[in-house]
Amino acid sequence: MKVTFNKRDPVYVQVVRHFKEQIATGNLEPGQEIPSRRELANQLKINPNTAQRAYKEMEEAGLIFTQGNSPSKITRDENIISSVREELILEAVEDFVSAIRPIKVPIEEVVGILKEKYNDDVFERRDKND
Amino acid sequence: MKNYVKLVDFELKRFIKIYFVLIGMTIVLQIVGVILESRQYLDKATEAMYEYSVPLMEFVGQNGKFGLHRVLETGYFMIPIGLSVAALIFYCFFIWYRDWFGKNTFVYRLLMLPTARLNVLLAKASAIFLMVLGLVGIQLILLPIESTILQWIVPLDLRIDMSVSELVGQFGYGYLGLIIPNSFIQFLINYGIGFMHVFILFTAILFERSFRLRGIVYGVIYYIAAQVLFLFPIMIEVFFETGYLYPIEIFILEIILGLLVIGLSLWISNYLLNRKVTV
Amino acid sequence: MIEVKDISKNFGRKKVLKGVSFTANKGEITCLIGINGVGKTTIMNAIMNLTPIKSGEILIDGEKLSKKTFEKITFIPDAITMLPQMTIGEALQFMKDFYESWNSERANELLTFFRLKEEEKISSLSKGNTAKVNLLLGLALDVDYLLMDEPFTGIDIFSREQIAEVFTSHLVEDRGVIITTHEINDIEHLIDKVVLLDEGVVRKEFHTEEVRENEGKSVVDVMREVYKQ
Structure with missing residues (x-):
């Protein structure tokens, strides 16, 4: 696990976001065990307090759950997982829109370029993986 | 108390190499001195008696009988004792300043030990005290040995045998009497x-x-x-x-x-x- | 909690500290930041009673420092505090002899982690390895508070990474840590709290995550604001 943090958002928020991305992409599967707070701190090179804070937030949001003394796991709740996915998509689109709007491009043109780029990107990724 | 003892041990170990050099130098120089001075006296006596036919009594009358007290006045004794005294006086300063000016400022460690800081001082003083006593003790052991060596070389007629207390006391060889009082x-x-x-x-x-x-x-x-x-x-x-x-x-x-x-x-x-x- | 209350100190006529106050909590990494010569090391020395202060008070868990406190708090200065002629093993033995809070198990763990050999002489170590031994001597004590003076200065990048890793591990977890630095970049993500010093006073004391969360500012942003005033 390797994350590059920016310096202006709270680190714990960035950790939560990282987990959401992993959940949305399916890299972390429902019910999958996640590293302990200590392991996470070590892997991400962050302070254990920050890891603790991130886990607390995720627990409260229902992204992860802990039963007794066993390690925490990713939620199995489909609703939560799909809402995470939606949230990420929405966020990305919002970012995109707010970046593209000032250029005043007609929406049809944007959609066209978008389709083209999106597919190219998929192929490129496949090439890289091969 | 336990920490004090450990600190004394530690302080002793830090100076032990130089200390052993001092001891070694003292032993070697003094014994070499006794042998050389004894030989020299004996050569002189032999020369006088055999080559110039001076009677023994007359030689003794002129030159005095030989004894360890005569070696005490030579550099063979004064130099190692003087150097040891100088080294220990110097070390009284060095034992402190080495902790501040050494390559690694060890004084941080000493002052952060979970023990009364006075123990650090007492340990340093005790280490010096023990080293002084050690040197004095070695001198006390050396004197009779040196006496014996002298006796092997110089025949009875030409020598005066003296006990340690005679050497340090009544003949008044000032510096030795100071170090080893009677x-x-x-x-x-x-x-x-x-x-x-x-x-x-x-x-x-x-x-x-x-x-x-x-x-x-x-x-x-x-x-x-x-x-x-x-x-x-x-x-x-x-x-x-x-x-x-x-x-x-x-x-x-x-x-x-x-x-x-x-x-x-x-x-x-x-x-x-x-x-x-x-x- | 370490409470530094209104401490002042002069070097001759120069006022180095003019009423410095801040706190450092257990379980948090507090970072004293300021340019060189601003009195960071002096503050550390004052906390450990290694230099007298003119006025003010320093409390550790509500108590003044005494000989017993040295089992509870330790200081890792920017240079190693062992005799150069000692081997690493001898240095560890020295610590074990004098400190009840010495944790041999952890010392061995750290030796392995830093890839250090007990039979190596301290004087023959590289700068990076010397810094690691120095750190080891402090980290292997089961103390509640750790003070570190410029742990990242003057060593190679790999040693720096290894040392940074210590801060993400159980070695500092639950302890109160105060570190000084004039270079925040390497450790910005690691620290909980920042105390900005300038010309002998505390200019600002803040929690890093709070500032990011509430103001969207990085530590460097805050520093820029404070020092430009």
Whole structure:
């Protein structure tokens, strides 16, 4: 696990976001065990307090759950997982829109370029993986 | 207490190499001295008696009989003893300054030990004390051995055999008598005064370590003040010749003042170590 | 909690500290930041009673420092505090002899982690390895508070990474840590709290995550604001 943090958002928020991305992409599967707070701190090179804070937030949001003394796991709740996915998509689109709007491009043109780029990107990724 | 003992052990180990060099040098130089001086005397005697036919009695009359006391006056004895004394006096300073000016400032560690900081001072003083006693002890063992070596070389007719107490006492070879006094009381007095000076010096060093440049002035003032305090009764006797006190009274007064000066030095040192010293 | 209350100190006529106050909590990494010569090391020395202060007070868990406190708090200065002629093993033995809080198990763990050998002489170590031994001597004590003076200065990048890793591990977890630095970049993500010092006073004391969360500012942003005033 390797994350590059920016310096202006709270680190714990960035950790939560990282987990959401992993959940949305399916890299972390429902019910999958996640590293302990200590392991996470070590892997991400962050302070254990920050890891603790991130886990607390995720627990409260229902992204992860802990039963007794066993390690925490990713939620199995489909609703939560799909809402995470939606949230990420929405966020990305919002970012995109707010970046593209000032250029005043007609929406049809944007959609066209978008389709083209999106597919190219998929192929490129496949090439890289091969 | 346990930490004090560990610290003494530690301080001893830090100087042990140089200390062994001092001991080795003392042993070798003194024994070589005894052999060479004895031979030289014997050669002279042989030459006189066989080549110039001087009768034995006349030779002895002119040159005196040979004995260890004669070697004591030579460099073979004076140099190692002088060097040892100088080394230990130097080490009284070095034992502190090495902790500040060494490659790694070890004084951080010493001052952060979970033990009373005065223990650090007491351990340093004890280490010096033990090393002084060690050297004196070795000298005491060496003297009879050297006597025996001398006896092997110089025939009975030409020598005077002397016991250790004769060597250090009645013949008055000043410096040896100072190091190895003839009575236990005198021993306590000599080394008591010696150690009072070590404690005064340590306090002066701590003044310097606490206040740096200004501290040197404080240290020197303290050193002089302590001396004046200690020697006060004697100075009064000498300058005013009052004859007010009997010698025994002066003696007791000196003991009390000596202990007072040691106590005062330790008290000030303790204060400086805990409140004023800086790394 | 370490409470530094209104401490002042002069070097000759120069006022190095003019009423410095801040706190450092247990379980948090507090970072004293300021340019060189601003008195960071002096503050550390003052906390450990290694240099006298003119006025003010320093409390550790509500108590003044005493000889017993050295089992509870330790200081890792920027240079190693062992005799150069000692081997690493001898240095560890020295610590074990004097400190009840010495944790041999952890010391061995750290030796392995830093890839250090007990039989190596301290004087023969590289700068990076010397810094690691120095750190080890402090970290292997079961103390509640750790003070570190410029742990990242003057060593190679790999040693720096290894040392940074210590801060993400159980070695500092639950302890109160105060570190000084004049270079925040390497450790910005690691620290909980920042105390900005300038010209002998505390200019600002803040929690890093709070500032990011509430003001969207990085530590460097805050520093820029404070020092430009």
